[in-house]
Amino acid sequence: MDDLPLADVYQWLEPGPVVLLTTRHKGRANVMTMSWHMMVEFTPPRVACVVSAGDFSFQALRATRTCVIAIPSLRLAPQVVAIGNCSGRDVDKFATIDVTGVPAQSVAAPLIAECFVNLECKVVDTRLVNRYNLFVLEVVKGWRDPKQKNPKTIHHHGYGTFVVDGKTIHLASKMP
Amino acid sequence: MDDLPLADVYQWLEPGPVVLLTTRHKGRANVMTMSWHMMVEFTPPRVACVVSAGDFSFQALRATRTCVIAIPSLRLAPQVVAIGNCSGRDVDKFATIDVTGVPAQSVAAPLIAECFVNLECKVVDTRLVNRYNLFVLEVVKGWRDPKQKNPKTIHHHGYGTFVVDGKTIHLASKMP
Numbered sequence: 001m002d003d004l005p006l007a008d009v010y011q012w013l014e015p016g017p018v019v020l021l022t023t024r025h026k027g028r029a030n031v032m033t034m035s036w037h038m039m040v041e042f043t044p045p046r047v048a049c050v051v052s053a054g055d056f057s058f059q060a061l062r063a064t065r066t067c068v069i070a071i072p073s074l075r076l077a078p079q080v081v082a083i084g085n086c087s088g089r090d091v092d093k094f095a096t097i098d099v100t101g102v103p104a105q106s107v108a109a110p111l112i113a114e115c116f117v118n119l120e121c122k123v124v125d126t127r128l129v130n131r132y133n134l135f136v137l138e139v140v141k142g143w144r145d146p147k148q149k150n151p152k153t154i155h156h157h158g159y160g161t162f163v164v165d166g167k168t169i170h171l172a173s174k175m176p
Numbered sequence: 177m178d179d180l181p182l183a184d185v186y187q188w189l190e191p192g193p194v195v196l197l198t199t200r201h202k203g204r205a206n207v208m209t210m211s212w213h214m215m216v217e218f219t220p221p222r223v224a225c226v227v228s229a230g231d232f233s234f235q236a237l238r239a240t241r242t243c244v245i246a247i248p249s250l251r252l253a254p255q256v257v258a259i260g261n262c263s264g265r266d267v268d269k270f271a272t273i274d275v276t277g278v279p280a281q282s283v284a285a286p287l288i289a290e291c292f293v294n295l296e297c298k299v300v301d302t303r304l305v306n307r308y309n310l311f312v313l314e315v316v317k318g319w320r321d322p323k324q325k326n327p328k329t330i331h332h333h334g335y336g337t338f339v340v341d342g343k344t345i346h347l348a349s350k351m352p
Contacts, residue, residue: 010334011333011334012333014192014211014212014331014332014333014334015192015211015331015332015333015339016190016191016192016193016211016331017192033351035190035191035192035215036190036214036215036216037214038212038213038214038224038225038226039211039212039226040212040226040308040309040310041308046308048214048224048308048310049214050214050215050216077345077347078347081347081348081349084349084350084351085348085349085350085351125304125307125308127303127304128301128303128304128312131301132216132217132222132224132301132312133216134216134224136304136308152342154345155190155191155192155331155341156190156191156349156351157187157188157190157191157344158186158187158190158351158352159349159351159352160346160347160348160349160350160351161344161345161346162344162345162346162347163191163341163342163343163344163345164342164343164344164345165331165339165341165342166328166339166340166341166342166343167339167340167342168333168337168338168339168340169253169330169337169338169339169340170336170337170338171253171254171257171336171338172257172261172336173257173260173261173332173335173336174260174261174336175209175260175261175332175334175335175336176334176335
């Protein structure tokens with residue numbers, strides 16, 4: 001995987017794709033699906049996300065304060081749904097679902113080899129965790145798979161309905 | 177516009193569309209574009225968003241603690257970009273850009289008639305405003321335009337590049 005400049009991270013998260021979040025706690029790697037995330041700062045790239053207190057990943061994220069956000073394209077949709085339909089409490093997802101965890105550089109949580117972007121993250125603010133399960137992360141290292149050209153992401157509308165990226169348009173916006 | 181049940185709000189914000197945020201402060205209505213938003217709770221629907229301290233809307237949102245989030249479809253893209261390219265500090269956007277503000281029910285900020293969803297919001301948490309410009313809102317009333325069927329939203333990838341909604345797929349996800 002190639003380096004993804006930290007200043008470009010927002011361009012991949014801002015459009016709202018379904019992502020995967022990996023953790024590793026007490027030697028055990030896990031992965032969950034997530035759509036409740038947003039950018040909060042360009043550089044250093046900071047990301048807010050909601051990980052429910054009921055999710056098995058919650059304790060891992062709170063205890064280790066590190067994770068990886070991985071962005072899957074459409075071809076990974078079956079695995080994305082399989083990951084969302086079970087809990088790491090009951091099953092070792094990396095052993096039973098066809099995704100490949102590979103070592104990250106700065107965090108113990110694994111990258112996902114099949115994802116076209118992987119972002120190594122550290123938790124930098126937990127003030128809204130108790131009330132909203134809202135973590136603020138900082139992306140400390142980004143990776144991009146150069147072999148995946150123009151990946152189409154998926155966007156969740158609830159209960160298994162996803163909208164796939166369509167055409168790209170260009171307008172004369174001054175906004176980054 | 178028809179009532180949009182509060183429990184369905186997340187299905188429209190979760191997929192990450194570019195939205196418009198309106199405010200009214202000291203008798204002056206304004207509107208900005210926004211892509212940094214996410215759901216934080218299903219019901220009551222709560223939404224986190226980032227409104228930069230440099231935005232003219234920031235003071236209005238902080239002072240009035242109310243706003244409207246309006247979701248535009250593709251056909252409104254020229255207006256969306258025009259709104260993002262100027263500041264309410266310099267121009268009256270409702271007078272100069274082809275969008276129509278109409279009275280809301282619970283807040284002073286206007287709905288936008290051309291948007292297929294309008295959400296009246298109140299600020300419920302400002303603890304992360306000073307550090308991240310992050311507001312937590314609660315949606316108190318939702319509206320949906322029944323005449324706009326299958327609206328295609330736009331998703332911002334930076335500097336005027338937008339991806340338009342493509343095909344819809346259905347997978348056997350158990351997740352709401």
